[in-house]
Amino acid sequence: MPPPIPGGRIRLRTLVFIRWIAVIGQVIALLVVQLGLDFTVPLMPAALAIAASGLLNLFASIGHRGTVWLDDHRAGLYLAFDLVQLAVLLGITGGLNNPFVVLLLAPVVVSAATLAGWVTALLVGVAVTCVTALGLWALPLPWRETGFLLPDIYRAGIWIALVIAVCFLALYVSSLAKESRQMADALAATQMALAREQRLSALGALAAAAAHELGSPLATIAVVAREIERELSPDLPADSPLRSDVGILREETARCRDILTELGRRPDEEARELGDPLNRIPVSALVEAAAAPFLREGIDFQIRLSPAGEASDEPLVPRLPEAVHGLGTLIQNALQFARTRAEAEVSWDEARLTLRLTDDGPGFDEAVLGALGDPYVSTGRRGRSSDFGVGRQSEKHMGLGVFIAQTLLERTGAKLSFGNLPTVQGGRGAEVVAVWSRAHFEAWT
Structure with missing residues (x-):
């Protein structure tokens, strides 16, 4: 997998640019309310709050030349400052009565999308604290008529809505970002595996x-x-x-x-x-080529041909690197976890080509069977150490190997499914089925 970006995952220049946009927006909003709408705004405290954000930007721009990648700790401090600065500005312009209070969600969402979970959790705590403080204390909302106040129960509803929104968006965005990063890492590993096979x-x-x-x-x-x-x-x-x-x-x-x-x-x-390799080989020869590096003593590996009905001779398929590496990964897993034997059954008819790979090992964990094929999902199989998974934890192995095999085989047109066999001599036995359209696979160039 590619190494992480040195120093962090977010650039200081990006945060500075976003903060300048926020400063300009705050200045424009202040001028429109004070001059355009003729509302009375405490200009001096508001100007000091905006100036503090601008000064921090100047300090960051002058003190850090070039491209600077922030680690999670420093990026979290910058975003925490933005939360507090915005809360102070809202506190002197109406608190929860100010419709711009929803902007408190922005730093939390940025953290959830780019930073570590513990940083986002701390920022959620800061945001909830700021929202609570705004609910308990704030200057009146600037208004032409005096005495504009929302009912307490309505402001309590706004507080509850903001707290829920902060927690929900942090969890939702961080989950999506984590899956996206895992998928990107897994695809990079797949490309490396394919390049090695080529x-x-x-x-x-x-x-x-x-x-x-x-x-x-x-x-x-x-x-x-x-x-x-x-x-x-x-x-x-x-x-x-x-x-x-x-x-x-x-x-x-x-x-x-x-x-x-x-x-x-x-x-x-x-x-x-x-x-x-530039022409066609029997599908059994393709399976042999994929299995050859992983055969070992004590495990009987058999290839069985099962033509359906009056099907023609054994199909000739291209010896694609994707197929060799993908099948090899699945066969390696079967051989690593098999007790005594593993079998590859090749069947075909006029329309489809099917490879059914089975072993007499412990099988897949039923709890994760439906999630196999997603990167970094444990296969739930216990046994000897295996290269089938990357980043394994104790005896369980992560599902990056499954993802790589599935991704490579799907490039050849295969559809994969995973399951378990009935109980076989104390073990369940795993089953992997790959199905191709013969017309598509045989015509591959």
């Missing part, structure tokens, strides 16, 4: 190309070494060091040629066994 897929072709390119220079070196040995043979004694050096040169050249021949032969053998 590099591995290209490694065989690179080895073959290197063998082909280096073959000609090595052949030339071998020919020159033989010519040198032949020219020196009549004049050098049998025990001459130079004759020995020429022999070593020929032997090492032959060894290099054998190594390059082997490198060039291995991609050809893999292509014959699994099919050319």
Whole structure:
């Protein structure tokens, strides 16, 4: 996963810019009420409150040049100041009677969207304290007629509404922001996994190309070494060091040629066994290629073909990196948690291609079964350590591996579902089913 931004997740420049907008808006509102509407406003206290916000902005702008990322603690202090400053300004202009009291929600929402949960919780406490203080004490609302007051029960309703709004918005926005960050991290991990699989897929072709390119220079070196040995043979004694050096040169050249021949032969053998990656391979060969790195002793892994009815021969599918890595992740999980065996059943008909992966392990936790596929949701499986999850907690594993596998396979057109088998020898057994449209998957280029 990509590392977090050094120093924090919010820029000082952003907070300064937003605060300048707030200062300009407060000045305009003050002038409109005082001059445009001819209301009596305590200008000096209001001007001091606005000036305090402007001075803080000047200090932050002058004292911190360039791009500065604030940590959660410092960003929380800036937002807490904005809350208190706005509460003071509202307190001298009507308190809860002032319709602009809803602006107290803004700093809390900003914190919920960008900062840690504990900072947002503290700001919620500050906001509730400010709202309560405004309900208990505030100067009268500026008005032409004197004595404008809302009933106490109405102001109590405003207080309750603001407290509920502060708590609800903080919880709602922070939950959405957390899910968004988790999804972004999980997608980045998926892209890294796909890039790694693509590099591995290209490694065989690179080895073959290197063998082909280096073959000609090595052949030339071998020919020159033989010519040198032949020219020196009549004049050098049998025990001459130079004759020995020429022999070593020929032997090492032959060894290099054998190594390059082997490198060039291995991609050809893999292509014959699994099919050319640029063409089509049987779906069972695709499953074999995905499972090969994770097979281990003690666990029997079987691939069973089950054509439906009068279906045609085994489908030929592209050897896509997405499919290899996605299936490999699911197979790795089955093999890691299986007690004695795991099975991949491939079935097909004229319209669909289905892969059913089962094992005799403990199965998935029913409590999280419906949430599998979301990043950082525990799979609820207990057993040996596994790379299937990232950031595992004790024996439970997080569901980033499920998310990566599902995301990659969905790119090939697959639909995944997760479930548990009936009780099998004391264990439930897990079941993962992937279904493709044959027309879509076989036509992939």
